[in-house]
Amino acid sequence: MKIKLQRSDKIFEYEVPLNGVTLLEALGYIKENIDSTLAFSSGCRSSVCGSCAVRVNDKEVLACAYKPKDDDLIQPLRNMPILRDLAVDMDRALAFNKIAKAWGLPKEEALHVSGEDAKRNELQSDCILCSACFSACPVYSVNEDFIGPFALTRSLRYVNDIRQKDIKPTIEAIQTNGIYDCTLCNECVPVCPQGIAPKQDIEILRNKSGIMGYLNPNILAGFDDGLNF
Amino acid sequence: MVDVLVIGGGGAGLTAAIHAKKDGANVALVSKTYPTRSQTCMAQGGINAAIGADDSIQSHISDTLKSAQGLADEELVGILCEHGVDAIKWLDKIGVPFSRNKGIAQRKMGGASFVRACYAKDYTGLKILHTLYDQCNAYDINMLSERFLIDLAVIDGKVYGAYLLNIKTSTVELFHAKSVILATGGYAKVYGKHSTNHVGSTADGIAAALRAGAKISNMEFIQFHPTALKKSSILISESARGAGGYLVNSKAERFTDELASRDKVSLAITNEMQKGEEIYLDVRHLSAKFIDEHLPQEKKLADLYENIDLTKQLIPILPAAHYTMGGICVDKNCTTNIQGLYAVGECANHMVHGANRLGGNSLLEIVVFGKIAGEAACAYAKKEMPACKVDKHKDILSQINTNPTVDFYKRRAELAEIFYTHVGVKRNEQGLLEALEYIQALQNELKNMGVKNIKLAYNTELAEFLEFKNLVLTAKTVVLSALRRKESRGAHYREDMPNKDDNFSTDTICYQENDEIKFP
Numbered sequence A: 001m002k003i004k005l006q007r008s009d010k011i012f013e014y015e016v017p018l019n020g021v022t023l024l025e026a027l028g029y030i031k032e033n034i035d036s037t038l039a040f041s042s043g044c045r046s047s048v049c050g051s052c053a054v055r056v057n058d059k060e061v062l063a064c065a066y067k068p069k070d071d072d073l074i075q076p077l078r079n080m081p082i083l084r085d086l087a088v089d090m091d092r093a094l095a096f097n098k099i100a101k102a103w104g105l106p107k108e109e110a111l112h113v114s115g116e117d118a119k120r121n122e123l124q125s126d127c128i129l130c131s132a133c134f135s136a137c138p139v140y141s142v143n144e145d146f147i148g149p150f151a152l153t154r155s156l157r158y159v160n161d162i163r164q165k166d167i168k169p170t171i172e173a174i175q176t177n178g179i180y181d182c183t184l185c186n187e188c189v190p191v192c193p194q195g196i197a198p199k200q201d202i203e204i205l206r207n208k209s210g211i212m213g214y215l216n217p218n219i220l221a222g223f224d225d226g227l228n229f
Numbered sequence B: 001m002v003d004v005l006v007i008g009g010g011g012a013g014l015t016a017a018i019h020a021k022k023d024g025a026n027v028a029l030v031s032k033t034y035p036t037r038s039q040t041c042m043a044q045g046g047i048n049a050a051i052g053a054d055d056s057i058q059s060h061i062s063d064t065l066k067s068a069q070g071l072a073d074e075e076l077v078g079i080l081c082e083h084g085v086d087a088i089k090w091l092d093k094i095g096v097p098f099s100r101n102k103g104i105a106q107r108k109m110g111g112a113s114f115v116r117a118c119y120a121k122d123y124t125g126l127k128i129l130h131t132l133y134d135q136c137n138a139y140d141i142n143m144l145s146e147r148f149l150i151d152l153a154v155i156d157g158k159v160y161g162a163y164l165l166n167i168k169t170s171t172v173e174l175f176h177a178k179s180v181i182l183a184t185g186g187y188a189k190v191y192g193k194h195s196t197n198h199v200g201s202t203a204d205g206i207a208a209a210l211r212a213g214a215k216i217s218n219m220e221f222i223q224f225h226p227t228a229l230k231k232s233s234i235l236i237s238e239s240a241r242g243a244g245g246y247l248v249n250s251k252a253e254r255f256t257d258e259l260a261s262r263d264k265v266s267l268a269i270t271n272e273m274q275k276g277e278e279i280y281l282d283v284r285h286l287s288a289k290f291i292d293e294h295l296p297q298e299k300k301l302a303d304l305y306e307n308i309d310l311t312k313q314l315i316p317i318l319p320a321a322h323y324t325m326g327g328i329c330v331d332k333n334c335t336t337n338i339q340g341l342y343a344v345g346e347c348a349n350h351m352v353h354g355a356n357r358l359g360g361n362s363l364l365e366i367v368v369f370g371k372i373a374g375e376a377a378c379a380y381a382k383k384e385m386p387a388c389k390v391d392k393h394k395d396i397l398s399q400i401n402t403n404p405t406v407d408f409y410k411r412r413a414e415l416a417e418i419f420y421t422h423v424g425v426k427r428n429e430q431g432l433l434e435a436l437e438y439i440q441a442l443q444n445e446l447k448n449m450g451v452k453n454i455k456l457a458y459n460t461e462l463a464e465f466l467e468f469k470n471l472v473l474t475a476k477t478v479v480l481s482a483l484r485r486k487e488s489r490g491a492h493y494r495e496d497m498p499n500k501d502d503n504f505s506t507d508t509i510c511y512q513e514n515d516e517i518k519f520p
Helices: A023-033 A091-099 A115-119 A132-136 A149-159 A168-173 A198-211 A217-228 B011-022 B057-068 B074-093 B124-138 B188-194 B204-211 B262-274 B288-294 B296-306 B361-383 B408-422 B429-448 B460-484
Strands: A002-007 A010-015 A053-056 A059-062 A073-075 A082-084 B002-007 B027-030 B142-144 B147-155 B158-166 B171-182 B222-229 B246-248 B280-282 B315-324 B327-329 B341-343 B509-513 B516-518
Touching: A002 A023, A023 B408, A053 A132, A059 A132, A091 A149, A091 B124, A132 A149, A149 A168, A149 A198, A168 A198, B002 B011, B002 B158, B002 B361, B011 B027, B011 B124, B011 B171, B011 B361, B027 B171, B057 B074, B074 B361, B124 B361, B147 B171, B147 B204, B147 B460, B158 B460, B171 B204, B171 B361, B188 B315, B188 B408, B188 B460, B204 B327, B204 B341, B204 B460, B204 B509, B222 B262, B222 B296, B246 B262, B262 B315, B288 B296, B296 B315, B341 B361, B408 B429, B408 B460, B429 B460, B460 B509, B460 B516
Parallel strands: A002 A073, B002 B027, B002 B171, B027 B142, B171 B341
Antiparallel strands: A002 A010, A053 A059, A053 A073, B147 B158, B158 B171, B222 B315, B246 B280, B280 B315, B509 B516
């Protein structure tokens, strides 16, 4: 099997004499047998640690859950600095979790959570922070401060949690460079290995924000345009 | 200079960091991978706590002691189980999305007298880890990733910080700290492809602690999970058997109690394999709906790695190294024999698992002892104001051979095979001596190994070489300890001495002095 890897600004071709293996196993073969300078990230090999996301033929996948075919082009994720080859620096992307204030803010007293309550944020809490959605998001080409899909999904996880004492700090944190900067283009949805739909989560957060009295700045901007003619 | 430096970003490290910070310490957390990528995310089954109406803390204690086969400390097992209920309450409070029925959903794990393991689908570890990570953000804890522990800075038996390799730049950084908590995970990756573990379970903290003069114990006790996929050692969770899955041989015969503790089931499988049988896990009789709801990851992984549909086909399995019971000696406050140095989680031996860990007790261990370690390290840092004696960056990189004549990747794979064969589920004197001879030859050969990649930016070959050196040192302690334990107990099974011997109802403790492993 012949696979192509983008390393820095060049494309390299490697012949991997293995069949039916995952892309991650193929990358391991190249590193251990052909070129030990190859860099990529890996961890659990079973799609829960979120380390090994890359792009294959322009689509984000987990290398441990993808079986490569002849002539596949493997590239690093976008919207993040490349450390080397397929390894990217996640620091700035992960910092958006903090900017979004996506965390538990517990009530003093313990609360009974029903099965139905638990379903409200079960899917959002399946996120493995692989950054596939972050890489697929086109907003970063115009706004590099966009809080982005995974951090906003994480916000909804806590906003929808009945144990949360106060959802206002999280809602407030995602008004600027947040829910209204998303173009609802849907690019983040098909690439999620966990079947999460950040775009939908962002729409739900917009509704919740509206109910809480936050205004969509784009609508205000629209009025401004309207008064100009 | 920070009050508390936590090394390791898994569940134990994050919990320790949160509690140290809560108590007022200035905390930094460093990890070689991003925290949410740690081994903890792979724990599927659950976290034990006696919260069920019929269950009791006493029953949890006695199940744990029984499984430990005389090597656990009753007081520490008591601490673990008594704090279990509060640990679950705390996790529930900070937002862990447990599965629910009437209350938090629980399932039965092997060796447990009651339905005791609280779970969140088959993502229990993942969801606990991510929730803890979010709490670290809430507490504004400084988390620095891509930092590999090179060595602890220890002078005269007291810790002053740690030397870390910044993997992004290949520079050595000295972190000054009043106290250091090691939460660096276990050593199952000495078994390489015969381990279910994350690639990072390479004993970095245990090896650094040994080099710094710490005592370690019970290294010979390695838990083999009975059901790893045959080709890849990817784990099929115990919940598959908990839910009624069968173990069968090539003749489709069941040959063991599937819900016995892991040491017994792994041994039964190995015995069967030695008769020439292939072993399979059979879940075909469970409903498709049940599998979709409770074992979705298993279904996906069986398809990906074995090309089978587990609702219709048998799953080929093998035992694989899964959890390492041995580790750095600590007391009930997670204190090591080095002043200011604490250890927690799989890198430590908290004396609660003994000769065989019960499923669901390790997630509990990291939360219960994570809190204790964080609080103890904070209290120590408040009390102690040592003048910092270390200031020089250790120049380790210039000592790395950049013209290696021996390929360490090849040796890493060989070591894994030798360990699986001779230091696996079944052991004997001759095999252990062969393994020891191999390791001694490896140690002599290490000077001829090194890295071909001399670039500074994100040199993962360098990090993997340092991991390999840690594995070799740790492997030696495992074999030497296994040779000394001339009996069979829990996960340590000697074919040549198949019975338990009361003369060995003690811990195997060792330390390093002048490059020699010594047993006091």
